[in-house]
Amino acid sequence: MMMANLQFFCLLVCSLAIIKTGCAKDNWVEKTIVKNAISKGAVCLDGSPPAYHFQSGFGEGVENWIVQLSGGGWCTNVTDCLDRTRSIYVGSTNIMGPWKFEGLFSINKSENPDFYNWNKVFVRYCDGGAFTGDVEYVDPATNLHFRGARIFEAVMDELLAKGLKNAKNALLAGTSAGGYPTMLYCDHFRSLLPKSKRVKCFADAGHFIHAKNPMQARGFEEVYNALVTLQGSTKALPKACTSKMNPVLCFFPENILQHIKTPIFTAMSAYDSFQVNKTLGQDIFSCIFSRTCTSSQNKTLREFRSEFLTTLPKPHNPKLKGVFIDSFVHHSAIQWRWTIQSGLVVNNVSAPEAFADWYFDRKYWYVIDEKVLPTIPK
Incomplete structure (x- = not known):
């Protein structure tokens, strides 16, 4: 009986996020279905309502919020999209389970000292179009819905009512395929929080470039063309960009970052x-890990790095663009690596430290690793 009571107490304490070690080591958070989303037409590929995972802030973090848009690639044709509806990760909230909060979402103070006690929201990715699609028509033969832009708005509406509107500090983050909509909606997110002291955005691993000479079929241009034609994403793209160039090109960060004011x-x-x-291509990707890249392949890698760096925002104002x-x-x-102990260190500063310093206006970092060839992480 005593052991049962102890286990219950530990579970209760973990769920309240009061302790940061021990039983909180694996911090799994259940999903929350967005209320009234279906009536707004804000639905996943299979018509299921969107969902997110929410953990309340505590202590001095109760007025601070992180909202992260999850990633997971894209679907570029009907077959791909139907396949995603059967995935437990990216197509239907009907079959999605809990999500493990770690890294920037960790409640361990030693791992995540600046954000451990914030309100944290992990928005599930279930539209296949990077939260940008908006097509009214639903083909009865497939029942596929392309409503990612509506999902973003429905989630924001619910979070604002849940307390986000009173945030003192707020962060919109996005990973991989969630990185582009983070850029796309950054200024809009700021406009939703006019009374907040500090609102910023964070694009993680989403800076995919329009490579001039991709060795594999058109690189990301093929993907983004599908989002425009299949998902109806043009309406969500910044007009400052689409008024000047092909909407497909307005998915690439080098064409929109200059328009972001937040x-x-x-x-x-x-x-x-x-x-x-x-x-x-796979050949170069594989040779990196096998350490068998030829001089020609290494030349290609160096040229790609140089091209990538030219697409980044210039370091004139790192306060605005870190x-x-x-x-x-x-x-x-x-x-998975976003902790102070992560090992992602460049010029004696880790990625989490550089970001936290930049977010809290302690120091404005613009860090570029000078290594001209890839390194395998430990």
């Missing part, structure tokens, strides 16, 4: 594993 931080590897594989670019081969650090 402070935004970009963290990415110059040799992001997803981007290298997608743009340069940057942390490492040379480790990885994709997305905000979850």
Whole structure:
């Protein structure tokens, strides 16, 4: 009986996020279905309502919020989208389970000293179009819905009512395919919180470039063209960009970052594993890990790095556009490597430290790893 009571007490304390070690080591958070989303037409690919995972802030963090848009690639045709509806991760909230909060979402103060006690929201990705689609028509043969832009608005409406509207400090973050909508909606997010002291954005591993000479079929341009034609994403794209160029090109950060007025931080590897594989091809991606790259392949990697760096915001005002670019081969650090002890260190500063300093206006970082060839993370 005593042991049962102890286990119950530990579970209760963990759920309230009062302690940061011990039973809180694996911090799994249940999903919350967005109320009234279906009536707004804000639904996932299969018509299920969108969902997020929420953990209340505590202590001095009760008035601070992180909202993260999750990633998970895209679907570029009907077959791909139907396949996603059967995934437990990216297509239907009917089959999604709890999510583990770690990295920037950790409640361990020693791992995440600046954000451990904030309100945290992890928005599930279930539209296949990077939260940008908006097509009214639903083909009865497939029952596929492309409503990502509506999902974003429905989630924001619910979070504002839940307390986000009273945030003292707020952060909109996004990973991988969630990185683009973080840029896209950054200024809009700021407008929703006019009374907040500090509102900024963070794009993690989402700076996919329009490579001039991709070795694999058109790189990301093929993906974004599908989002425009299949998902109806043009309506969500910034008019400052679409009025000047093909909407497909307005998915690329180099064409929209200059239009973002809200402070935004970009963290990415110059040799992001997803981007290298997608743009340069499997052969070069594989030779990195086997350490068998030829001089010609290394030349291609160096040229790609140089091209990538030219697309970043210039360091004239790091207060507005902060940057942390490492040379480790990885994709997305905000979850699995986003701790002070992560090992993602450039010029004696870690990625989490640089971002936190920048967010809280302690120091404005613009960090570029000088290594010209990729490094395998430990």
